[in-house]
Amino acid sequence: MSIESNIVYLKEEIKNHQERLQLMEKYLKDYPAISVYKRKISGNIYYYKKFWKNGKSISKFLCRNENEYHREIKKIEAANKKRQIIKKQLQGNKNAIKALKKQLQIAEKAFKNV
Amino acid sequence: MFEFEKEFHSILKNLQEIGALRHLILIGSWVLPVYLENYPISHLTFTTSDIDFTIIRPHDPVKKSNPSIHKQLTKMGYFPHRSPLTQSEKYIPALESKKNKLSIEFLCEPGRIIKNPYRIKGLGITVTPLRYQHVLHENAITLAYKGINTTVPKPAFWAAHKIAMSQLRSGEQAELKKMKDLDGARIIVNFLGYEDVIDASQHYKGKFLSLFKKGWKIYQNRFPEELIK
Structure with a gap:
């Protein structure tokens, strides 16, 4: 592989990783981690979901039926799990960008010296 | 692999x-x-x-x-x-x-x-x-x-296309990308021989052929020893 090809490849890879990083950050912002709690009001049980948005803690009514609660909690758990994986991937992506930038620096230096 | x-x-x-x-x-x-x-x-x-x-x-x-x-x-x-x-x-x-x-x-x-x-x-x-x-x-x-x-x-047409398209590269990395395209085409040029690739380009006239010719000139300057062999 010539130095030019290597430089183009590294730049493209950095661009792809950065685009992906932006999408991940947007996802994590748009889909915050959700927790669920219940309240007993006048003898009835109500379920609420709680999450953080723009630095504020927000509580929203989820459901009042236990069956519905089980259905919803499955969805919330799946979403939280997906979020956790993406969060982990995000760190991996940041490390990859760092490594690629270092490689690019070396390749560009070599290209200048040719 | x-x-x-x-x-x-x-x-x-x-x-x-x-x-x-x-x-x-x-x-x-x-x-x-x-x-x-x-x-x-x-x-x-x-x-x-x-x-x-x-x-x-x-x-x-x-x-x-x-x-x-x-x-x-x-x-x-x-x-x-x-x-x-x-x-x-x-x-x-x-x-x-x-x-x-x-x-x-x-x-x-x-x-x-x-x-x-x-x-x-x-x-x-x-x-x-x-x-x-x-x-x-x-x-x-x-x-x-x-x-x-x-x-x-077909490999010859793929290489001819790659050489011609290298000339349509624009933007800040255009020069480097051109070289990358030519590097890719080089694998086929070396395998088939440059005559086959030139023959393939001759099937087309007009803008495509002129793009190929432009790209081929750069290719010749970049890999002169390989074309003599």
Whole structure:
């Protein structure tokens, strides 16, 4: 592989990783981690979901039926799990960008010296 | 064995299983592994994670698969990402996907009907028009890649196309990208001999041929020793 090809490849890879990083950050912002709690009001049980948005803690009514609660909690758990994986991937992506930038620096230096 | 080989094979296999591969021609640098399996190419330069496919007559109603390419790729852990600037669509690995690294793009020849990215309902994808795809469409062959029949351009035409297209590169990295294109074509030029590639370019006249000639001049200056051999 010539130095030019290597430089183009590294730049493209950095661009792809950065685009992906932006999408991940947007996802994590748009889909915050959700927790669920219940309240007993006048003898009835109500379920609420709680999450953080723009630095504020927000509580929203989820459901009042236990069956519905089980259905919803499955969805919330799946979403939280997906979020956790993406969060982990995000760190991996940041490390990859760092490594690629270092490689690019070396390749560009070599290209200048040719 | 090269990087992402398993993923590439899995994409081809999945597209074949849903009957979509017969509508697609593999182009771009990912044709090289297919050539490598069918021709005695000794050296393989490999520098991209983008797989490109081109489609002949995308508005043709026979262009369909069941399930659609979109559904299949989504199932495999890719999702469509649309460029806000060009509106072109590219399938990139899903954010939660750990194993997928490649991205997939679908192209076509621009024409009277297709001037902007065009949605093929039957396949569930959006194709991006790009000039001179017809050179690859008109000179396609089917080669086996690990038991999968894959349609690719004939090597000489692929190389001629690569050399010509290098001259359409623009933007800040244009010069470097040109060199990368010529590097890719070099594998085929060295394998077939430059006469075959020049012959292939002569099948076309006008702008394509002049682009090729321009690119060929740069190629000659870049790899003079190899052309003397």
